Amino acid sequence: MARKGYKLNNRPGMRFVGNLSDPQGFELLLQRWLEWLGVQNYSDKSAQNYDVYTRYFMRWCDERGITQPREVTRPVLERYQRYLYHYRKETGEPLSFRGQRARLAALRQFFKWLTKQNYVLYNPAADIELPRVEKRLPRHVLTVSEVEKIMLLPDLSDGLGIRDRAMLEVLYSTGIRRMEVVNLQLYDVDKERGTLMVRLGKGKKDRMVPIGERALAWVEKYLVEVRPLLAINPHEPQLFLTNLGEPFTPARLTQIVRRYVLRAEIGKTGSCHLFRHTMATLMLENGCDIRFIQAILGHVELSTTQVYTQVGIRKLKEIHTLTHPARLERTTRQDEATDTPTREITADDLLDALDAESEDEQDELLDADDE
Template structure:
């Protein structure tokens, strides 16, 4: 096993030019793999079986006297080294078959989307309303649209003036793959957009070349995603909202607050533009988690 590991690492170094840090990490992972095999009485690569690989992965997740349990992502990285080694040996003809080929890395736990509370959203939107300048009118309208429609940041900055159907109280959004959807605006977003269109946008538009974009920068061009991020960060700082707040946070908050208010998950799926309801169902986990927190804090027999 030691010669096989050296041969593969030399191949990665000479033929593929991997970094010293990557090679060192692979060597550490394979030293643990070799030690496990030695404890199982396996000394030659030809004697490794798929069950050895599966059992080794389980040991990584469970830990032992000398090693703490590894998270799914860390165990997966170690398995990458094991699979790479045996794939190399199979391609070189050392092995008749690759014993690690069918062993899949562990699935990392789904990360729940981060959402902020309704009161925090209100603080953020209030912070965007400071002053009556064209920039402040635009910033308030932008954030109201992000939260009021659940739009992705790319969708919001991609909206044109003609996409705002004021009489119907909706806005046309263009999602991934150019797929369009119609989303209600809500009274607050509609009011903020009206103020921006009447009192703010003409000032910026006069400095540009007649772009149809709804949200403009100070030079009259379409507002970029980076500039929209800057707007959000500035408003979050004024609202004293700690932590990492992104435009996607408002999208998550939009979905979470709808579900907490009793909206059907299929409706939320359509509003978010998700192709599959499975993607939307992760937000139901957020609301269940919130229910647990409230229960734990409120029920006398929960503590």
């Protein structure tokens, strides 16, 4: 087990590769690496992705009689890179360059660790060039009318429909990530202050974000009318529960949100991240300074050369009220929102970062589709 919460055998269809009793074999060394990642406080998701991506390579090696990392050379890795480039899924589609890059980057980290631990004499992956990631246009962003069309789809005569509307409103109002929605707990919602506490977000950082009055109203309705009926365990801390009274998984949340987007018949696809991207884009169009959006989204930095400006929650709440398209009313104190930091970060920087997040989220779903 790499760390508490992530187990090597927790994925359907996963099988061990090679001889488990071989102290120099792939399988045993992979498990030791994953344990090291846990000791170094890597997230469970990072450990899982490294496990999945490295195991793809291990199976490829096993089919070619390569059973130990020390048998891997630079030419072997170059052959594997060509294999990834020419690989086709069952649908006939190739792996995205981002998907290829993720698999090769995992190997660079694996062999870097093996070299430091003296399991191999040199790092054959040290100088391997990763594929350049293409820019994807156009960006998928919803209009205000498209968002409202989606919001009207949940069946409000049913408790699950009220729950779904509340989740959609939270995604749209706060722009938090799907994992952050899944991890929300009951006491993370502060109705008086109009805020959400996002605990252990990406990078294991806590942050407080504003939430609009409309979203708060739907969350309150869900808490009063629906959640007591879903909560089988009265001590369950998670805010949103499934019809079985269990906490959501990211995949289940994605399925529900994607279903509503498809039902809206707006000619666009996407799921949770679509609302995150939409919120940021529409707030930009409404005049919100990029650094405030950066703080709400939890982007510590958009490049290695730009310094993050800490923004107080009171100011964030004010800016959110002024510029979020789902606000119930626009405050008349527009002039108070003009005291904003200089725009050193461009709108394109912010949207590019959101695009990269979206593609990373999609790559997490490739595991079941690619092989």
